[in-house]
Amino acid sequence: MRKLTYLLPILFVALIALLSSIFIVDEREKALVLQFGQIKSVKEDPGLAFKIPLIQEVVRYDDRILSLDTPPTEVTPSDDRRLVVDAFARYRIADVVQFRQAVGVGGLRAAEDRLEGILNAQIRAVLGSEGVTSNTILSSDRSTLMSRITDQARARSLPLGLDVIDVRLKQTNLPAQNLDATFARMRAEREREAADEIARGEEAAQRVRAQADRTVVELVSEARRESEITRGEADALRNAIFAEAFGADPDFFEFYRSLAAYEKSLKGENSTMVITPDSEFFEFLKGDGLD
Structure with a gap:
């Protein structure tokens, strides 16, 4: 016991x-x-x-694949148009011994702080390199730039025992202080294009109006010419008829002409004429003008 x-x-x-x-x-x-x-x-x-x-x-x-969101980073491409880039990275701890020796008791938090500095530096270096413009960053070449950032970040994070698997650019925006200037420039460009379109439209309208006015003048002139020709032909035909009638009966023709003169002279209230009694104008009103 x-x-x-x-x-x-x-x-x-x-x-x-x-x-x-x-x-x-x-x-x-x-x-x-x-x-x-x-x-x-x-x-x-x-x-x-x-x-x-x-x-x-x-x-x-x-030992899983981890993610790290970087704070917005301002970069200046070669065209001097500043951009704010928001990125994230996927990484894993590849060598725990090297990781422990590099970060000590700080652990994952200390490692991510150092990795964040590496990512920001490589983003600025790649996006600010020669030949990289803001249009390049926003084009299909964006994937090539992200691959370059990934390769450079991986090479610089290996001493930390980390393996950077991928770096992606989530958003690429203009700085807030540049938005107003950019919108103003875009508005000015659209207004200039609109003014150009209006000017071209006015020019086309002027050409159409000028062509229409020319066509009107030509048509009116042609119509007047044809009317004058028709009028001249009619006058010639009338004169020929008058001449023929005058030749057939000169006395009747003279009587007809006198009646037409009376009609024009004694029209409306104008029925008073002052002439000499022996004037030939009223010859046919005396009663013995026609036999």
């Missing part, structure tokens, strides 16, 4: 020590076994692992 009394505490302590020495490595993580801050072993395979209780500790790191 006395032996059992001493054995139970020993077994209890041994059980606690055994349980404290066992830890589980999840399939989504990697683990480092540290002894007084020094790396003793790396556990990358999922399953059970062991450590020395109280002396060694386990530090776990996520």
